[in-house]
Amino acid sequence: MNLDFAARIRNLPPYLFVELDRKKQEALSKGVDVIDLGIGDPDLPTPDFVVERMAEAVRKPSNHRYPSSEGSLEFRSSAANWCKKRFGLELDPKAQVCCVIGSKEAIAHFPLAFVEEETVVLVPTPGYPVYHIGTLFCGGDTFYMPLLEENNFLPDLNAIPADVAEKARIMWLNYPNNPTAACATKEFFSQVVDFAKEYNIIVCHDAAYSEMTYDGYIAPSFLETPGAMDIGIEFHSLSKTYNMTGWRIGFAVGNPDLVAALKKVKSNVDSGQFEAVQEAAIAALDSDQSFVDKMRDIYTARRDVLVDGLNRLGIKAQKPRATFYVWFKVPDGDTSASFCARLLEEAGIVCTPGNGFGEPGEGYARMALTVDEKRLGEVLERLGNCL
Numbered sequence: 001m002n003l004d005f006a007a008r009i010r011n012l013p014p015y016l017f018v019e020l021d022r023k024k025q026e027a028l029s030k031g032v033d034v035i036d037l038g039i040g041d042p043d044l045p046t047p048d049f050v051v052e053r054m055a056e057a058v059r060k061p062s063n064h065r066y067p068s069s070e071g072s073l074e075f076r077s078s079a080a081n082w083c084k085k086r087f088g089l090e091l092d093p094k095a096q097v098c099c100v101i102g103s104k105e106a107i108a109h110f111p112l113a114f115v116e117e118e119t120v121v122l123v124p125t126p127g128y129p130v131y132h133i134g135t136l137f138c139g140g141d142t143f144y145m146p147l148l149e150e151n152n153f154l155p156d157l158n159a160i161p162a163d164v165a166e167k168a169r170i171m172w173l174n175y176p177n178n179p180t181a182a183c184a185t186k187e188f189f190s191q192v193v194d195f196a197k198e199y200n201i202i203v204c205h206d207a208a209y210s211e212m213t214y215d216g217y218i219a220p221s222f223l224e225t226p227g228a229m230d231i232g233i234e235f236h237s238l239s240k241t242y243n244m245t246g247w248r249i250g251f252a253v254g255n256p257d258l259v260a261a262l263k264k265v266k267s268n269v270d271s272g273q274f275e276a277v278q279e280a281a282i283a284a285l286d287s288d289q290s291f292v293d294k295m296r297d298i299y300t301a302r303r304d305v306l307v308d309g310l311n312r313l314g315i316k317a318q319k320p321r322a323t324f325y326v327w328f329k330v331p332d333g334d335t336s337a338s339f340c341a342r343l344l345e346e347a348g349i350v351c352t353p354g355n356g357f358g359e360p361g362e363g364y365a366r367m368a369l370t371v372d373e374k375r376l377g378e379v380l381e382r383l384g385n386c387l
């Protein structure tokens, strides 16, 4: 059979981690004790009280039928209450909240409502790959907004040409940011609102890391910004906050027309998340959030071990105020790829080359704080021997 792939598949960007993955498999097959700091997947389990709620919910026959695609009203109310407590947002759970099957699903599907050929989508780079892929799958054109260290990894809105802004329908933002760990200021969010209103652009804010914050930092919702509710939709995820990556649940909130647009797409593509999973998610959202505090303490301790150690070894890294990533410049003389290859070959450590997230990430690498302090100690010892 002759497989003639559609352009959206033919045009997929090359997967930059192929070579690294191959080397990792090779090391594993040789019996190397590989320490993987590559992927952003929490190593610790979902809290017991969430698992217990799931165990009860899974037995209820009422949960065995098709869920509604937008999520149960109970789930949406719980998400709205969580946003009220956390950000002071007043959201109508019926019109301004949609349950999603993990935020990745919604990030990939939302553009179907607004993007077609010749539509421009503004996408941060380095960044989460799904913003560009979602655009590509709709036949739209990505305009990359570089996130540069000299701008604190915030896009320079003045660098977006007016003719591009005119054609743009969507701007993606993600703060706290993966992979740079940067945080947005409220002033920046205000500038985004002004820009979006001037050019009639929808702002999609990916808030996957809003709760993974340290040293007393509290990340704002984009929707707290005056005027943001007129043009914005925000994607929240339970994955990182409650160690629930495998459960596939999150929610989108914001402008009622934008939420309705997402619901329209989703109701034609999926039939919602299992209601038992929604019940378990309600347990997490309604809880006193002390679990999240515990996780913050754990990641803070890991971060301090890793960053202090890297600095002692002459790798200048800063302590992130949010996310569970350490984003740092590779040593002089290395590229992102050569540094990560060397670490894997000589020290059995997997870390992610920054250019894999986009060209301005060249010269950087990312380590995830998803192994315990003892293993991080081992990372530093091995690094000391190989640098």
Ligand SMILES: *Cc1c(COP(=O)(O)O)cnc(C)c1O
Binding pocket: 040, 101, 102, 103, 104, 105, 128, 174, 178, 206, 208, 236, 237, 238, 239, 240, 245, 248, 249, 250
């Ligand atoms: C992990 C991650 C997500 C996806 O989370 P899910 O809700 O598990 O799909 C979205 N955006 C960014 C930037 C992420 O790192």
